[in-house]
Amino acid sequence: MHRSYHRGRALGVAALALIAGAGLSTVAAPTPAQAQISIGIGINVNFAPPPLPVYAQPPIPAVGYIFTPGVWGWDPTMWDYYWVPGTWVAPPQVGLLWTPGYWGWNNGAYAFNAGYWGPHIGFYGGVPYGFGYTGVGYAGGYWNGPHFYYNSSVNNIANIHVAYVYSRPAPAITTHVSFNGPGGATARATPAELAAGREPHVAPTADQTRQAQVAQRDPALHASVNHGAPAVAATAKPGVLTGPGVVRASAAGGAWRPPPEAGKGAAAGRAAAAAHGPPAAKTAVVAHAPVAKPAAAAARPAATPKARPAARPEARPAAEPKARPAAEPKARPAAGPEARPAAEPKARPAAGPEARPAAAPEAHPAAKPGPKEGERPQ
Numbered sequence: 001m002h003r004s005y006h007r008g009r010a011l012g013v014a015a016l017a018l019i020a021g022a023g024l025s026t027v028a029a030p031t032p033a034q035a036q037i038s039i040g041i042g043i044n045v046n047f048a049p050p051p052l053p054v055y056a057q058p059p060i061p062a063v064g065y066i067f068t069p070g071v072w073g074w075d076p077t078m079w080d081y082y083w084v085p086g087t088w089v090a091p092p093q094v095g096l097l098w099t100p101g102y103w104g105w106n107n108g109a110y111a112f113n114a115g116y117w118g119p120h121i122g123f124y125g126g127v128p129y130g131f132g133y134t135g136v137g138y139a140g141g142y143w144n145g146p147h148f149y150y151n152s153s154v155n156n157i158a159n160i161h162v163a164y165v166y167s168r169p170a171p172a173i174t175t176h177v178s179f180n181g182p183g184g185a186t187a188r189a190t191p192a193e194l195a196a197g198r199e200p201h202v203a204p205t206a207d208q209t210r211q212a213q214v215a216q217r218d219p220a221l222h223a224s225v226n227h228g229a230p231a232v233a234a235t236a237k238p239g240v241l242t243g244p245g246v247v248r249a250s251a252a253g254g255a256w257r258p259p260p261e262a263g264k265g266a267a268a269g270r271a272a273a274a275a276h277g278p279p280a281a282k283t284a285v286v287a288h289a290p291v292a293k294p295a296a297a298a299a300r301p302a303a304t305p306k307a308r309p310a311a312r313p314e315a316r317p318a319a320e321p322k323a324r325p326a327a328e329p330k331a332r333p334a335a336g337p338e339a340r341p342a343a344e345p346k347a348r349p350a351a352g353p354e355a356r357p358a359a360a361p362e363a364h365p366a367a368k369p370g371p372k373e374g375e376r377p378q
Contacts, residue, residue, distance in 0.1 A: 043074050044109035046273050049081045050223050051176040051253030055233030057131050058245045059159040068098050069129035079269025081223040084215045086234040092202045095143050100124045105181025122196035125180030126187020128173045139170035176253025207238035214239050224263025228252035
């Protein structure tokens with residue numbers, strides 16, 4: 001079950017090993033109220049973890065191992081995050097897959113939800129850990145009876161002979177967010193992930209627990225020291241942070257702005273947490289979601305006033321005054337005076353003069369223009 005420890009309150013020694021998915025206690029299926037969180041005992045912190053570092057996968061040590069990605073753990077004694085390197089792990093039994101732990105914004109704090117082994121991949125916050133863990137499900141391989149089939153497009157397995165291999169491109173990783181919540185991943189558990197969460201599970205193995213414990217004791221892996229780019233990002237073997245198979249982070253996954261008390265110890269952390277009050281979701285995150293929302297909101301008002309006022313005044317006044325006055329005065333006066341006078345004078349004179357002698361018509365055309373011009377002054 002998930003437990004809340006407000007504002008990063010220090011946990012007991014047994015709970016320390018639960019960070020980063022390496023736990024000592026048994027896990028239980030979530031209740032309906034826990035639909036959006038994974039399984040395990042949680043830790044709550046009042047500022048967000050750094051982005052996931054950029055690193056390559058070390059070579060597989062032997063057939064049958066499954067890669068478990070790195071994750072940020074929490075050290076309450078130092079009041080600091082620390083990196084638990086990704087590593088290859090032998091599953092506790094055939095047929096089980098690893099659902100990574102994840103950080104999620106929950107009830108005013110960042111809560112950690114421990115990972116677990118199970119027959120299906122459950123919800124891990126939509127965090128894109130890479131190497132087949134795209135944020136939903138697992139694209140790194142699958143079980144077929146007693147054999148695990150490896151996807152060579154996301155696993156570094158070229159160093160040994162692997163009989164059961166296939167190649168299928170996985171979705172590209174475009175972000176390095178390390179938590180679910182404002183400014184991070186926004187995924188919600190699917191029905192299939194919720195069903196996987198209700199299945200029987202197995203706690204992290206002893207190798208995974210040792211990996212987290214060894215990492216916590218290394219000062220160089222603390223975020224206040226490495227600023228999100230740990231010197232040991234992944235290992236070929238759990239619990240071994242030196243020698244062949246150790247991979248260094250090539251870069252931090254993004255900027256990280258922790259509060260001043262980070263890395264100053266539990267006393268300083270508790271005092272700062274009490275002074276700051278309830279934590280805010282916008283602290284120490286990269287590419288906050290609220291930064292993009294104002295830009296979208298500003299675009300909507302600008303589009304509305306421009307379209308409506310411009311269409312109404314121009315269309316209505318231009319159509320009504322021009323069509324009505326032009327049709328009424330021109331049609332009626334032109335039909336009355338022009339048709340009637342033209343029909344009467346042309347028909348009557350043409351019938352009379354045609355029967356008279358030819359000399360008379362020659363004198364008439366010259367006389368007709370005279371009376372017409374003289375009639376207007378009378």
